Amino acid sequence: xxxxxxxxxxxxxxxxxxxxxxxxxxxxxxxxxxxxxxxxxxxxxxxxxxxxxxxxxxxxxxxxxxxxxxxxxxxxxxxxxxxxxxxxxxxxxxxxxxxxxxxxxxxxxxxxxxxxxxxxxxxxxxxxxxxxxxxxxxxxxxxxxxxxxxxxxxxxxxxxxxxxxxxxxxxxxxxxxxxxxxxxxxxxxxxxxxxxxxxxxxxxxxxxxxxxxxxxxxxxxxxxxxxxxxxxxxxxxxxxxxxxxxxxxxxxxxxxxxxxxxxxxxxxxx
Amino acid sequence: xxxxxxxxxxxxxxxxxxxxxxxxxxxxxxxxxxxxxxxxxxxxxxxxxxxxxxxxxxxxxxxxxxxxxxxxxxxxxxxxxxxxxxxxxxxxxxxxxxxxxxxxxxxxxxxxxxxxxxxxxxxxxxxxxxxxxxxxxxxxxxxxxxxxxxxxxxxxxxxxxxxxxxxxxxxxxxxxxxxxxxxxxxxxxxxxxxxxxxxxxxxxxxxxxxxxxxxxxxxxxxxxxxxxxxxxxxxxxxxxxxxxxxxxxxxxxxxxxxxxxxxxxxxxxxxxxxxxxxxxxxxxxxxxxxxxxxxxxxxxxxxxxxxxxxxxxxxxxxxxxxxxxxxxxxxxxxxxxxxxxxxxxxxxxxxxxxxxxxxxxxxxxxxxx
Numbered sequence: 237x238x239x240x241x242x243x244x245x246x247x248x249x250x251x252x253x254x255x256x257x258x259x260x261x262x263x264x265x266x267x268x269x270x271x272x273x274x275x276x277x278x279x280x281x282x283x284x285x286x287x288x289x290x291x292x293x294x295x296x297x298x299x300x301x302x303x304x305x306x307x308x309x310x311x312x313x314x315x316x317x318x319x320x321x322x323x324x325x326x327x328x329x330x331x332x333x334x335x336x337x338x339x340x341x342x343x344x345x346x347x348x349x350x351x352x353x354x355x356x357x358x359x360x361x362x363x364x365x366x367x368x369x370x371x372x373x374x375x376x377x378x379x380x381x382x383x384x385x386x387x388x389x390x391x392x393x394x395x396x397x398x399x400x401x402x403x404x405x406x407x408x409x410x411x412x413x414x415x416x417x418x419x420x421x422x423x424x425x426x427x428x429x430x431x432x433x434x435x436x437x438x439x440x441x442x443x444x445x446x447x448x449x450x451x452x453x454x455x456x457x458x459x460x461x462x463x464x465x466x467x468x469x470x471x472x473x474x475x476x477x478x479x480x481x482x483x484x485x486x487x488x489x490x491x492x493x494x495x496x497x498x499x500x501x502x503x504x505x506x
Numbered sequence: 507x508x509x510x511x512x513x514x515x516x517x518x519x520x521x522x523x524x525x526x527x528x529x530x531x532x533x534x535x536x537x538x539x540x541x542x543x544x545x546x547x548x549x550x551x552x553x554x555x556x557x558x559x560x561x562x563x564x565x566x567x568x569x570x571x572x573x574x575x576x577x578x579x580x581x582x583x584x585x586x587x588x589x590x591x592x593x594x595x596x597x598x599x600x601x602x603x604x605x606x607x608x609x610x611x612x613x614x615x616x617x618x619x620x621x622x623x624x625x626x627x628x629x630x631x632x633x634x635x636x637x638x639x640x641x642x643x644x645x646x647x648x649x650x651x652x653x654x655x656x657x658x659x660x661x662x663x664x665x666x667x668x669x670x671x672x673x674x675x676x677x678x679x680x681x682x683x684x685x686x687x688x689x690x691x692x693x694x695x696x697x698x699x700x701x702x703x704x705x706x707x708x709x710x711x712x713x714x715x716x717x718x719x720x721x722x723x724x725x726x727x728x729x730x731x732x733x734x735x736x737x738x739x740x741x742x743x744x745x746x747x748x749x750x751x752x753x754x755x756x757x758x759x760x761x762x763x764x765x766x767x768x769x770x771x772x773x774x775x776x777x778x779x780x781x782x783x784x785x786x787x788x789x790x791x792x793x794x795x796x797x798x799x800x801x802x803x804x805x806x807x808x809x810x811x812x813x814x815x816x817x818x819x820x821x822x823x824x825x826x827x828x829x830x831x832x833x834x835x836x837x838x839x840x841x842x843x844x845x846x847x848x849x850x851x852x853x854x855x856x857x858x859x860x861x862x863x864x865x866x867x868x869x870x871x872x873x874x875x
Contacts, residue, residue, distance in 0.1 A: 289768060311770030318768070325762040330815050341758050342770040348754075394769070 240302030242267045242429040243288070243398055248296035250280075250287050250453075257283045258294070258453045265431055267397065270424040272440035273433045274464075275450035276473060281433040282322065284450070285400050288431075289319055300398065314342035318396035322403050324387045328376025332386045335375060336362050339393025361392035364426075365419055381412025388419060399423060399430045406435060417443040437491040441465055442483075449473065465489035540813050544826040548605070551833040555601035556593060558837055560845065563589050595732075603730035603794055604836040604850070605829035608801060610742050610791035612828025615802020616809075616820055617749045617784035620756040621777050622679075624690055626865060628802030629788035630858075632690070633671045633697030635799065638792035639723060640701040641667025643708045646722060647715045660722075661741050661793040668789035671697055672781055723796045726850040727836050734794065741790035746825070748783030752776050753817040760815060798832070798851045800858020805831050807865065 241264040250258040258280045265271050273281045287294040290306065290313070298305040300316060308316060318339070326335050339361065340354045350358075362368040367385040370378065378386060384404055391399060401420065405413040413436070421443055424430050434440035440447055441461040449456040449464050451473045457464045467480045470491065481490040556572070557565050567585050571593055574581040583590075615628035629635045645663035678693035709719050721729065749756075755776040758766045763773050791798070805828040806820070813819045832850065835857070839848045 291764070291767065310772060314768060314770035319765075321762075321764055321768075324765050327760050327815060329810075330760065334815060335761075338758050338761065338769065341754060344754065 240299065241265060242269075242301060243431065244297075244299040244302075245288065246297045246299075248284070248287055248294055248298065250283050250292055250294045252292070256453055258287065261296075261450070261453070261455055263448050263455070263458060265398070265429045267429050268424055268427050269445050270421060270430045270432065270443065272444035272447045272461075273431065273450060274435075274437055274440050274447055275456075278452075279450040279473075280453040281450055282402055283453075285319065285402055285431070285433060288400060289313075289317065311342035314394055314396075316396055317398045317400065318391035318394040320384075320387050320391050320399075320401045320404060322406065326375045326387075328374060330375050331371070332362070332367055332373050332375065332378070332389070333358070333371040335386055336365075336367075336371075336389040336393050339390040342394060357395065358389075358393045362389045364392055364423065365389035366415060379412070381408050381415060384408065384412070384416050385419065388416070392423070397428060399428055401430065401432045403433050403435055405439060413439060437465055437478075438489070441489045441491075442486070461489055462487070465491060540819070540823055541826070544823055544830070548826050548830045548833075551830045551837075552601055552605070555604070555833045555837050556597045558841060559592065559597055561589070561592055563593065568593060599732050599735055600727045600730040600836070601833055602732075603727045603735050604833045606735060606738065606742060607727075607791045607795045607798065608805075608832025608835075609825040609829040610745075610787045611798060611801035612805035612809075612824040612831070613746060613749070613821060614784040614788040614791070616806040616817070616824045617756070617780050617787075618802070619806060620759060620817055621780040621784070622690060623759065625807070626691060626803065626862070628800065628806075629668075629784075629791070630698075630797065630799035630802065631694050631862070632675050633694040633701060634668045634675075634785060634788050635792050635797045636698040636701035636705070637671025638664040638668040638789040639797050640705045640708075641665070641670075641789070642722060642793055643705045643719045646718050647708050647712050661738055661790050664793040665741065665786055665789040667701070668785040668792070669782070671701065672785050676781065724849050724851065726795055726798075726839065726847070728840075728847055730794075738790040738794045741786050741793075745783040745786030745790070746821075748786070749780050750818075750821055752780050752783075753821055756780065756817040757815070796849075796851060799855045800862060801828060801832060801854055803865070804854075804858055804861055807861075 243263075243265040245261060245263045248258055248261040249256065261280070261284060263271070273284060275281055283292065286292045288298055288305070300308065305313070305317075336358045337350060337354070340350055340358060343354070344350065359368065362371055365385045365388040367382065367389050370382055370386065373382075375383065375386065388401075388404065391401075399420070404420065405416050408416065417439065420430050420432060424445075432440075432444070434444070444461060446459055447461050447464040448458045449469060456473055457466075457469050465480065466489075470478055470480055474491075477494050478491050479494045481492060482488070483490050553565065553569065557563060557568050563585070567583065567589070570581045570583045571585060571590060573579050574583050575594070611629060614634075618627040618629065618632060618634075619625055621627075629638075641663040642660045644667075645659040648659075650659050674697055675690065675693045678696075679690040705719075705723070709716055709723075712719055755766075755771045758769050758771045759773070759776065761769075766773050788802075806824045809820060809824045809827055813823050832854075835853050836850050839850045839853045842848065
């Protein structure tokens with residue numbers, strides 16, 4: 237018998253002020269998997285993460301390792317699930333090492349002091365997030381990519397089995413995007429599960445094992461990137477302004493803007 | 507955070523030490539020296555405070571008298587009885603009161619800053635001090651039985667006033683933008699104005715109570731006595747403990763609320779406990795010495811520059827240095843225009859207001875206000 241998936245979401249629905257933000261969303265994620273959540277603005281991607289972490293009221297069931305996630309509260313949940321928000325804040329005068337060490341909070345009692353083990357785990361988290369060399373730097377002095385990696389280090393110091401990331405590469409240049417995804421990919425390869433909200437479809441297709449395409453709060457498609465990012469789905473969800481290509485080396489989908497040409501109609505293409 | 511020599515050595519051995527010029531990060535985290543320095547400064551301030559006065563008593567004699575009072579230590583003291591009375595019944599309670607109030611104000615300022623995530627929050631600017639003063643004035647003006655020290659009910663009413671003030675300020679600032687520093691301060695100013703107006707009304711219509719209220723509000727430490735001081739100690743102790751237990755949660759709250767919640771902090775509970783603790787402490791300080799502004803701003807700011815962002819270090823350090831600061835300010839207040847005394851609150855306001863404006867300007871230019 238196969239073990240239960242790390243994360244199993246069934247028939248998730250979220251309503252706020254009578255409006256359905258999510259409707260009947262299901263997904264499952266195995267340990268070691270990197271799953272991307274894609275979809276246009278307002279599709280419910282961030283709401284999905286917030287529902288999993290219990291920040292919004294929801295219908296449906298969410299199981300972590302086969303047990304209802306709501307059975308885990310507060311620090312107990314933070315030991316299993318780590319979240320990196322879209323625009324996390326930290327005081328500009330805080331050091332990267334201090335930020336990373338805050339990830340040990342759920343593992344210590346209110347009066348507990350960090351032991352050398354906590355120091356070692358924090359160091360390891362910074363190493364894996366690729367920011368050990370930034371340990372002494374102040375948050376306020378970091379570039380966008382460095383900042384993202386510092387917050388990922390904080391999340392890794394929690395030693396989570398499941399990592400939820402909300403657009404970890406937004407507003408980063410191409411090389412910083414690659415570095416951040418390299419970190420996330422390695423974590424998944426090391427056995428953690430990662431659910432990542434991604435705006436950039438090509439980026440999502442390039443790095444994720446599976447994708448979940450949301451539109452208007454419902455799942456349009458899920459599975460292998462090649463099956464999710466299809467011309468048909470793109471036209472349905474994103475309209476005429478994008479074109480689907482295939483990466484010449486990897487065979488993974490590439491989505492590029494169509495721009496002006498879309499105005500004369502997709503049919504006008506040669 | 508903690509220092510681990512082993513890890514530090516390994517850092518150097520495997521050559522992965524940070525490339526910055528600073529020492530490896532782990533070295534810094536548990537240096538004891540700020541505590542030693544702060545304690546030394548406090549001891550020096552106490553000794554100066556106890557030595558200085560209209561009657562010249564040599565430092566050596568003062569130290570001998572103090573040591574002799576400690577259990578298990580006998581020191582031959584060659585001093586007249588009147589000196590002993592001056593030191594133990596006049597100067598020492600005054601220094602102790604200044605120390606307690608300084609520690610309380612600085613500590614509660616640090617706590618408010620942590621819970622409001624606002625570097626300008628402190629009892630005076632939040633209106634908590636005015637609220638506490640109003641509560642205390644009501645206690646004095648009321649027909650409640652007040653013992654010979656005028657004190658049994660005062661801290662309790664001060665706490666009531668402080669809690670009311672902090673609740674109102676919190677509610678008012680929450681309706682606006684949560685991260686908006688200005689809203690919080692403006693709410694504090696508005697509340698202060700109302701509380702001060704009512705206090706003034708009590709003063710004007712107080713009849714026989716006018717003088718007690720007046721001397722309480724502007725009392726500073728010249729009316730300090732052991733009984734009056736001891737009434738306030740349990741409030742400060744309980745409040746300090748409430749806040750200290752939440753120190754690690756305050757560390758996490760330096761991040762945004764979402765992150766704190768994801769890290770397992772019960773944000774509402776932490777907020778409630780820290781606000782209650784800080785307000786008990788601030789109220790006790792007001793009950794001892796009336797309104798003394800800006801201590802909760804100046805001291806925590808200076809300590810943050812020395813000690814960084816860890817509340818487990820910040821809180822005790824601000825208490826020690828807050829005590830030191832107010833003892834020295836009180837010394838200046840009673841010596842500068844001697845024999846005339848300047849109320850301590852006036853001195854701290856003259857020092858604090860420019861400092862506040864400096865922080866405000868700097869904050870604006872850095873875009874955090």
